[in-house]
Amino acid sequence: MKVIILMPLAEQRGGSEMTFWDLLQQGRNRGIEWLVIFGEDGSLVKQVRSLGIDARVVPGGRVRQLHHLVATAIKIAVIAKRERVDVIISWMWLSHLTGGLAGLLAGKPTLWYQQETPDGKNFLKRLVNLMPARGVITITKAIQAAQSTITPRLPVHLVYPGVALDRFDTSILPTPAQVREKLGLPSQGALIGIVGRLQRWKGMHVLVQAMPKVLQKYPDAHCVLIGGKHDLEPDYEEFLKSEIANLGLQEKIIMPGLQRNIPEWVQAMDVFVHASDKEPFGIVIIEAMALGKPVIAGDAGGPTEIITDGINGLLTPYGDSEALAIAILRYLDEQDFAQNVALAARQRALDFSTQNYAQNFINTLRSLMPSVS
Numbered sequence: 001m002k003v004i005i006l007m008p009l010a011e012q013r014g015g016s017e018m019t020f021w022d023l024l025q026q027g028r029n030r031g032i033e034w035l036v037i038f039g040e041d042g043s044l045v046k047q048v049r050s051l052g053i054d055a056r057v058v059p060g061g062r063v064r065q066l067h068h069l070v071a072t073a074i075k076i077a078v079i080a081k082r083e084r085v086d087v088i089i090s091w092m093w094l095s096h097l098t099g100g101l102a103g104l105l106a107g108k109p110t111l112w113y114q115q116e117t118p119d120g121k122n123f124l125k126r127l128v129n130l131m132p133a134r135g136v137i138t139i140t141k142a143i144q145a146a147q148s149t150i151t152p153r154l155p156v157h158l159v160y161p162g163v164a165l166d167r168f169d170t171s172i173l174p175t176p177a178q179v180r181e182k183l184g185l186p187s188q189g190a191l192i193g194i195v196g197r198l199q200r201w202k203g204m205h206v207l208v209q210a211m212p213k214v215l216q217k218y219p220d221a222h223c224v225l226i227g228g229k230h231d232l233e234p235d236y237e238e239f240l241k242s243e244i245a246n247l248g249l250q251e252k253i254i255m256p257g258l259q260r261n262i263p264e265w266v267q268a269m270d271v272f273v274h275a276s277d278k279e280p281f282g283i284v285i286i287e288a289m290a291l292g293k294p295v296i297a298g299d300a301g302g303p304t305e306i307i308t309d310g311i312n313g314l315l316t317p318y319g320d321s322e323a324l325a326i327a328i329l330r331y332l333d334e335q336d337f338a339q340n341v342a343l344a345a346r347q348r349a350l351d352f353s354t355q356n357y358a359q360n361f362i363n364t365l366r367s368l369m370p371s372v373s
Helices: 015-026 043-050 066-082 093-106 123-128 141-150 176-183 204-217 236-246 262-267 283-290 321-333 335-349 354-368
Strands: 002-007 033-038 054-057 087-091 110-114 135-138 156-158 191-195 222-226 253-257 271-274 295-298 314-316
Touching (some): 002 066, 002 093, 015 043, 015 354, 033 043, 033 066, 043 054, 066 093, 135 141, 135 354, 141 156, 156 354, 176 262, 191 204, 204 222, 204 236, 204 321, 222 262, 236 253, 271 321, 295 321, 314 321
Parallel strands (some): 002 033, 002 087, 033 054, 087 110, 110 135, 135 156, 191 271, 222 253, 295 314
């Protein structure tokens, strides 16, 4: 089977790009010939080519510029026909419109990989839902249910993403104390951390607002916010710094910016927080669990399908800094409980390997394309 994947982004910015990389890396030599068409040039193009996979760049322009979208779809359709591909998969909703049009023009079936909760509020997203498709692959039960409601005519399949667990193995990483020394982090006191793009819905400010209550009982604690500025919300970083200053936490909260060695940063933490609002999935949650960290995450969206509250993690409502502080203090106060949760978390993380993810994705792809060998 020959498959085109339309990938609008070419830089590693978040979980969607990570799952894309995991699929291609683990999905080789499994009877699929991948052809990736990027909507922009960037480091991911070279990385995909390094795997021996055909990767091309067809600049897409802005989604709202419909004449550019149509021109891009025509170019992709030409490639699809010339290369005799069997199916076009659009990765992220930004490419669903282009993929749908390209499929119509080339006479090829299309699939969507739906990684966020769909809605009918945005005009472009409503337009996407009108595009023809053979089916949809989603990453959580919540997204699957929402998509099935909006497009009941389409089969919607669930494939949980995976995590490169070999990178989050405590046996190959330095100890937390060694990592703290290496990264220049405080050697004493509890370290509470969060990892994500600097966007409001990721909830970094909620953790900042929770810290005063934590510091009342544990004055030697510190907090680290790991993540780089996001193009869509460039002012959020300054908002966070202002909030930190207003609360007098300049000496207690560390903002090292975007980091690549995430396993080491998480290894340094005593408590890992994921404070997003209705997170579609939450790969970084599983990464922290794989390192045996007690995790706190939002009680809506993907995290609820990963964590069983009180067993392998804790769940708190988005935006509730009081509840978040109480959860952090529970881990710090009850060390036996924290250790039991951490052990259960590590066991739960084993369910989400990238090998399982790639195989399940390919099996679902074949079930949606039964006439293609």
